[in-house]
Amino acid sequence: MSDSKEDIKFHHVGIVVNSDAIKELLNSFFGELKGPTWYNEIQGVDVTFLPLGGAFLELIYPHGNETIERYLEKHGEGIHHFCFEVKDLDEWAKKCEKMGFKVVSRDHRCFFIHPKSFGGILIEFVGYLGQDEMKEISIIEE
Numbered sequence: 001m002s003d004s005k006e007d008i009k010f011h012h013v014g015i016v017v018n019s020d021a022i023k024e025l026l027n028s029f030f031g032e033l034k035g036p037t038w039y040n041e042i043q044g045v046d047v048t049f050l051p052l053g054g055a056f057l058e059l060i061y062p063h064g065n066e067t068i069e070r071y072l073e074k075h076g077e078g079i080h081h082f083c084f085e086v087k088d089l090d091e092w093a094k095k096c097e098k099m100g101f102k103v104v105s106r107d108h109r110c111f112f113i114h115p116k117s118f119g120g121i122l123i124e125f126v127g128y129l130g131q132d133e134m135k136e137i138s139i140i141e142e
Contacts, residue, residue: 008092011085011126012049012056016068017077023059026050039063042107058083081112081122089127096125 015022027033033050040047044065049056060080062068071080086092093103093111102114113123 007087008084010055011083012058013079014058014060014081014083014124015078016060016062016072016075016080018062018072019077022077023048023050026057033057037061044068081124083124083126085126085128087128089125092125 017023023033030052033052035048035050035056037046037048039045040063044063045068046061046063048059048061050059060068062072068080089109089111093106096111096113097103100117102117103111104114105112110124110126112125115122
């Protein structure tokens with residue numbers, strides 16, 4: 001695998017929320033940020049991707065995901081994870097495992113590194129899937 005920095009780029013910051021208060025705060029600070037909201041049935045969350053500075057702020061609303069609901073109960077609203085987009089998801093998962101990081105919640109389009117193996121930070125990796133990268137989620141609000 002190439003160690004080129006061109007094989008990876010910052011994609012988003014995931015922020016767990018249980019209301020639109022954070023979205024309103026971000027809009028008051030940065031100006032009107034607009035992005036569609038999707039229901040991701042596989043993950044049991046609604047997500048809104050707000051574009052900002054060549055990356056995104058991902059607002060994650062629980063929609064049946066007990067892990068996110070417990071996270072909100074324990075920590076409240078706030079930053080949940082950082083996400084990087086990579087050209088070859090399988091190679092990056094193997095690289096992370098080889099380096100001793102615990103890969104969790106892996107499927108064909110993303111995986112996470114457990115925060116206990118990465119300095120307390122939850123890291124997500126997504127693979128570039130081209131034109132239909134949102135094929136598994138349904139828009140619920142524009």
